[in-house]
Amino acid sequence: MLLEPGSFNEHDRAITAHDVLGFKDSQPYSKRIEQSRTNTGVEEAVTWGEGALAGHELVIVCFDFAFMGGSMGAATGEKITNGIEHALHSRLPLLIVCASGGARMQEGMLSLMQMAKTSAAIGRLGAAGLPYISLLTDPTMGGVTASFATLADVILAEPGAMIGFAGARVIQQATYETLPEGFQTAEFLWQHGMIDLVVPRPELPAVLRQLLDLYVRNGVGDLQLEAPAAAARPARVQPVP
Amino acid sequence: MSASNGSVASATWQQVELARHPDRPYALDYIHAIFPNFFELHGDRVFGDDHAIIGGPAAFDQRTVMVIAQQKGRTTAERAMRNFGMANPEGYRKALRLIRQAERFGFPILAFVDTSGAFPGAGAEERGIAWAIAENLVALAQARVPIVTLVIGEGGSGGALGIGVGDRLLMMEHSIYSVAMPEACASILWRDIAKKVEAAEALKLTAADLKRLGLADEIVPEPPGGAQTDYGLAADAAAAALRRQLDQLDEIETDRLVDERYARYRKIGV
Numbered sequence: 001m002l003l004e005p006g007s008f009n010e011h012d013r014a015i016t017a018h019d020v021l022g023f024k025d026s027q028p029y030s031k032r033i034e035q036s037r038t039n040t041g042v043e044e045a046v047t048w049g050e051g052a053l054a055g056h057e058l059v060i061v062c063f064d065f066a067f068m069g070g071s072m073g074a075a076t077g078e079k080i081t082n083g084i085e086h087a088l089h090s091r092l093p094l095l096i097v098c099a100s101g102g103a104r105m106q107e108g109m110l111s112l113m114q115m116a117k118t119s120a121a122i123g124r125l126g127a128a129g130l131p132y133i134s135l136l137t138d139p140t141m142g143g144v145t146a147s148f149a150t151l152a153d154v155i156l157a158e159p160g161a162m163i164g165f166a167g168a169r170v171i172q173q174a175t176y177e178t179l180p181e182g183f184q185t186a187e188f189l190w191q192h193g194m195i196d197l198v199v200p201r202p203e204l205p206a207v208l209r210q211l212l213d214l215y216v217r218n219g220v221g222d223l224q225l226e227a228p229a230a231a232a233r234p235a236r237v238q239p240v241p
Numbered sequence: 242m243s244a245s246n247g248s249v250a251s252a253t254w255q256q257v258e259l260a261r262h263p264d265r266p267y268a269l270d271y272i273h274a275i276f277p278n279f280f281e282l283h284g285d286r287v288f289g290d291d292h293a294i295i296g297g298p299a300a301f302d303q304r305t306v307m308v309i310a311q312q313k314g315r316t317t318a319e320r321a322m323r324n325f326g327m328a329n330p331e332g333y334r335k336a337l338r339l340i341r342q343a344e345r346f347g348f349p350i351l352a353f354v355d356t357s358g359a360f361p362g363a364g365a366e367e368r369g370i371a372w373a374i375a376e377n378l379v380a381l382a383q384a385r386v387p388i389v390t391l392v393i394g395e396g397g398s399g400g401a402l403g404i405g406v407g408d409r410l411l412m413m414e415h416s417i418y419s420v421a422m423p424e425a426c427a428s429i430l431w432r433d434i435a436k437k438v439e440a441a442e443a444l445k446l447t448a449a450d451l452k453r454l455g456l457a458d459e460i461v462p463e464p465p466g467g468a469q470t471d472y473g474l475a476a477d478a479a480a481a482a483l484r485r486q487l488d489q490l491d492e493i494e495t496d497r498l499v500d501e502r503y504a505r506y507r508k509i510g511v
Contacts, residue, residue, distance in 0.1 A: 020510075021443070023443050023444075024443060025431050025436075025439075025440075073510070074509065074510025074511070075510070077509075077510060078510060078511055103398075103399075103421070105426050105429065105430060105444070106430075106443075107420075107510075108419065108420050108443075108444045108445045108446065108454075109418060109420055109444075109445065109446070109454060110454065110456075110509060112398065112402060112419075113402075113506060113510065114510060115375075115378060115402055116378055116382065116402060116509075117507055119375060119378035119379050119382060120379065120382035120383075120502075120506055120507070121507075122379065123383050126379075142399070143420075145371035145375075146370070146371040146372075146374040146378075146403075147374075147375050147378060148375070149371075149375075150369075150371055150372045151375050151376070164366050165359065165361075165366060165370045165371040165374075165399070166359075166361035166365075166366065166370075170361045171366070174361045174362070175362050175363070177362065177363050183363065183366070192368070192369070193369075194372060
């Protein structure tokens with residue numbers, strides 16, 4: 001929807017969830033995966049690929065909340081990390097559109113460790129000087145909020161989106177606190193300095209264009225621009241004989 | 242062992258109860274037994290001092306290490322002061338300060354994990370608990386010093402991982418580590434907290450489960466009946482394991498150490 005028509009080139013379409021632990025609650029996890037596949041037509045809760053936006057090539061990773069509540073399991077984490085590493089190796093900016101209930105409990109610790117895996121990859125992207133924008137949509141919670149989603153250089157959020165770590169019900173059960181009006185909404189988090197901007201959907205293309213223009217203007221991904229500058233540097237610092 | 246919910250029959254649930262045993266040694270019990278010279282540092286230099294996460298430099302054999310630990314309370318007053326070992330953002334930001342300091346001085350990091358999770362409170366959300374944990378995941382992934390994590394009791398969710406990323410993961414024999422505590426998992430997936438025993442079994446959260454899954458490197462043996470029966474023996478076993486792992490990590494050149502740490506997490510779940 002955000003990308004220039006026909007510019008999206010999807011990767012890893014075949015990567016899909018597996019029930020490694022043999023997890024069963026009221027239904028076996030394997031059956032839940034099947035239902036999600038049937039209902040959504042996709043194999044996992046994220047889709048990623050390259051595309052063009054406002055004349056900039058970028059890597060986009062997009063969540064589908066309808067697939068198991070956008071929860072992050074091993075295959076989800078694998079696709080996200082592949083997307084981040086692709087941005088790193090191709091020197092492209094990264095956009096992640098989040099919608100997730102958090103870690104996928106049916107994959108136990110394998111799911112929790114995806115937080116470490118995706119965050120480590122974002123760390124490498126940042127060290128390489130590549131910009132990362134995240135767009136938090138309704139809802140973004142738990143282990144996704146506590147990993148790559150909030151590690152972006154610029155964090156945007158949709159109006160009214162619920163964003164947080166623990167759910168309001170869990171907080172009320174644990175503390176008996178009366179939660180303030182608008183608790184955990186995008187606007188609430190903006191007031192607390194946790195996100196950069198709340199962006200209504202019609203304004204999103206213009207905001208993304210402006211950010212990409214600003215952060216990519218020195219030629220991210222364009223090694224030809226970097227090479228002469230790097231070569232020129234030693235000459236400047238060497239003392240004249 | 243409690244007899245409710247047929248829990249006696251569940252070996253997994255017995256592990257959960259042992260991991261939470263009120264007499265089990267907590268982080269400071271291990272720290273005082275292992276390190277002669279621990280100096281606790283306080284405060285995150287931003288907002289406050291969180292007593293659920295403690296840390297500071299300590300002497301370990303010939304080296305100085307940076308200890309970062311989650312601390313539960315023993316008495317009612319201490320439990321309140323430590324917030325039952327559930328840290329607020331300040332705790333994770335204090336840990337971040339110690340991670341950075343460890344890097345600056347080249348101190349290996351030893352992390353003792355013991356929490357049911359990060360604190361689910363309104364203030365924690367307002368001050369960005371998720372942001373604080375996420376930042377630590379990156380800082381620990383990139384820290385240019387060896388890091389050994391030891392789960393001593395409960396490893397609960399992102400709250401544990403927030404000080405738990407490292408080169409080696411050790412688990413005390415009767416400790417647990419889970420994506421969510423069994424009660425939370427039962428309440429979310431079964432919509433019935435009474436299903437906590439079933440949830441505990443499904444989650445695969447014991448030390449032995451994590452070893453089988455290839456996530457834990459070593460299980461540290463506890464005295465018969467559990468660490469609460471003999472603090473000295475438990476601490477000796479923990480010290481021996483930490484020493485052995487640190488000695489191995491010392492041999493690895495720093496760039497390779499950080500690359501191998503990345504690869505360690507990169508391969509999980511493929």
